[in-house]
Ligand SMILES: O=P(O)(O)OC[C@H]1O[C@H](OP(=O)(O)OP(=O)(O)O)[C@H](O)[C@@H]1O
């Protein structure tokens with residue numbers, strides 16, 4: 504089910520844009536990966552989920568999830584695929600701001616304190632968004648095991664996770680798309 508070459512082509516075709524962009528970290532960039540263009544597409548999302556489930560095969564966690572909104576379709580797809588394979592798995596979503604009413608939660612979903620979670624993400628640049636998700640997950644008592652993402656832009660995220668003791672694994676790096684670390688082709 505995981506067809507890496509097909510997924511790479513879909514990302515290249517639909518998500519990769521060149522131009523002037525400001526990133527979540529405030530950094531400027533000459534290219535952008537609009538991953539929603541693939542994570543909300545039937546021919547790509549199941550493949551992303553299959554690739555990530557494969558990466559978790561050796562040590563499946565109880566939970567997957569990450570920072571809204573990039574992580575959300577990925578989380579839902581992994582949970583769906585696990586369900587179709589009769590594997591137990593639950594998902595969570597981490598809010599950027601706590602909900603101001605109702606439960607006032609940062610972390611939404613069917614989790615229990617002490618459970619193991621793999622953080623998922625679409626794109627990693629500095630890693631700041633997922634580090635925030637990790638912080639909020641740990642604050643509610645979850646044990647973060649590692650981080651998985653679709654694409655690593657190779658701009659320090661992997662090192663930032665490593666510094667805190669987390670390993671980052673991704674389906675692709677920008678080099679798979681012929682982009683070097685400075686954003687050139
Ligand atoms: O590794 P980082 O430097 O944190 O950058 C990557 C983050 O930026 C994007 O999210 P964005 O903040 O654009 O938010 P959105 O998912 O809510 O659109 C992307 O989905 C990652 O979460």
Ligand SMILES: O=C(O)c1cc(=O)[nH]c(=O)[nH]1
Pocket residue numbers: 525526527528534535536537538626627628629656
């Ligand atoms: O760093 C970011 O904000 C970022 C980079 C990118 O390529 N794609 C994205 O969604 N966010």
